[in-house]
Amino acid sequence: xxxxxxxxxxxxxxxxFLWTLWFLYQKSVEVPAEFKVEKPRKHELVxxxxxxxxxxxxKEILIKPVVSGIIRELYIEAGQQxxxxxxxxxxxxxxxxxxxxxxxxxxxSAEISVQNAQMTFDRNKPLLDKGVISASEMQGxxxxxxxxxxxxxxxxxxxxxxRDGISRTSAGNTVVRSTIxxxxxxxxxxEGNSVIERNNFNEGTTIATIADMxxxxxxxxxxxxxxxxxxxxxxxxxxxxxxxxxxWDAQLEYIAPKGVEDQGAIQFEIRAAVKxxxxxxxxxxxxxxxxxxxxxxxxxxxxxxxxxxFNTKGDSAFxxxxxxxxxKKTYIKTGLSDGLDIEVLEGVTMETELKGLKKEEEEExxxxxx
Numbered sequence: 180x181x182x183x184x185x186x187x188x189x190x191x192x193x194x195x196f197l198w199t200l201w202f203l204y205q206k207s208v209e210v211p212a213e214f215k216v217e218k219p220r221k222h223e224l225v226x227x228x229x230x231x232x233x234x235x236x237x238k239e240i241l242i243k244p245v246v247s248g249i250i251r252e253l254y255i256e257a258g259q260q261x262x263x264x265x266x267x268x269x270x271x272x273x274x275x276x277x278x279x280x281x282x283x284x285x286x287x288s289a290e291i292s293v294q295n296a297q298m299t300f301d302r303n304k305p306l307l308d309k310g311v312i313s314a315s316e317m318q319g320x321x322x323x324x325x326x327x328x329x330x331x332x333x334x335x336x337x338x339x340x341x342r343d344g345i346s347r348t349s350a351g352n353t354v355v356r357s358t359i360x361x362x363x364x365x366x367x368x369x370e371g372n373s374v375i376e377r378n379n380f381n382e383g384t385t386i387a388t389i390a391d392m393x394x395x396x397x398x399x400x401x402x403x404x405x406x407x408x409x410x411x412x413x414x415x416x417x418x419x420x421x422x423x424x425x426x427w428d429a430q431l432e433y434i435a436p437k438g439v440e441d442q443g444a445i446q447f448e449i450r451a452a453v454k455x456x457x458x459x460x461x462x463x464x465x466x467x468x469x470x471x472x473x474x475x476x477x478x479x480x481x482x483x484x485x486x487x488x489f490n491t492k493g494d495s496a497f498x499x500x501x502x503x504x505x506x507k508k509t510y511i512k513t514g515l516s517d518g519l520d521i522e523v524l525e526g527v528t529m530e531t532e533l534k535g536l537k538k539e540e541e542e543e544x545x546x547x548x549x
Contacts (some may be wrong), residue, residue: 213221215535216501219527222481224515226474228408230449232399234419234465236390237452239364243383244355247376248272250368255387257366261357268355268386274342282338289331296320296327361391364463395461397429397454400446403438410475415451416470419461427461428454431471474515481520482527486535487513496530498527499534506534 182385251271293463300320307317365388368374377383397417401409415429429451438445451469488497488508496513499506511526527533 217533217535219480219529220477221481224476224479224517227470227472228405230399230401230469234467235398237394237396239390241385242387243265243377244374245376248371250370253370255363263360264359265357270353285334286338289334292327293331300324329398345543361389363390364390368524401449403445406447414472417467419465419467479522483521484521501532
């Protein structure tokens with residue numbers, strides 16, 4: 180029994196040794212790589228750069244009051260269309276106590292002056308009728324009475340402006356009106372809110388934001404490495420993340436002459452006029468991507484850029500061309516590239532067979548099945 184076990188262990192050891200040798204041999208044998216055969220094809224090439232930004236109105240106005248007070252009435256809400264001159268809100272004046280007191284005192288003084296001038300006029304009118312005083316002297320009393328009444332009227336009107344913000348001759352500035360035609364984008368105040376007038380030291384409280392939503396622009400930024408390739412008038416294709424499957428055409432109309440540092444990189448602002456087709460609508464503030472077409476070729480002979488080998492200097496390119504059972508490295512002249520395909524100007528024809536990627540590499544590029 181012991182002899183049988185010894186023979187069994189020795190046999191297993193020999194088999195394991197032989198299997199190890201066979202495994203190492205198989206690992207050392209180089210399996211020929213399988214390549215996909217490619218041929219040049221006709222394809223549209225578009226070289227473009229992408230800018231990130233948002234859709235904003237070209238003309239967006241912040242409506243601010245010219246008097247301080249409390250919002251007594253609001254006549255609008257966000258999304259409403261308004262015309263130039265339409266009423267937006269009405270403000271109730273909160274008078275300054277010192278100005279109010281001074282205005283009341285001025286009215287009282289003016290009333291006393293009127294009473295005094297009236298008494299003088301009434302006392303001298305009979306004397307004029309009897310010929311005791313001359314007409315020229317009486318004319319002075321009449322002018323004094325008129326001036327006193329004029330001063331009283333001015334004092335009363337000034338008091339009304341301080342107290343109510345309006346006067347007898349003017350509607351005042353308590354009614355806030357729209358300065359343009361457009362859509363109300365935002366109403367950041369409510370009835371009862373206090374508002375501050377705009378002046379040299381304060382920008383004032385915003386009553387409403389109004390914009391012309393028929394005239395929109397794309398506002399974004401381009402990296403300094405790409406801004407030199409961008410020219411005014413270039414076509415732009417906009418895609419909006421919030422609107423799936425839709426695109427908008429635009430035209431580049433502004434490139435900032437000065438860059439701004441943003442997260443360690445220099446960015447240049449660009450603006451493009453959005454072309455809205457009939458029935459299309461966009462909202463202010465949508466984030467968007469702009470594809471700026473730098474160059475386009477409709478029917479170019481292209482090959483996958485992954486099969487092209489460039490020399491270290493980058494001034495020449497080569498592909499492997501079918502030569503019998505093997506492959507021959509051939510020089511080609513390249514043109515436009517979109518990152519995936521590259522244009523071939525010289526060196527091969529439409530019937531030339533080229534060495535493509537390995538099947539393993541091709542599967543990696545395609546990614547896992549969805």
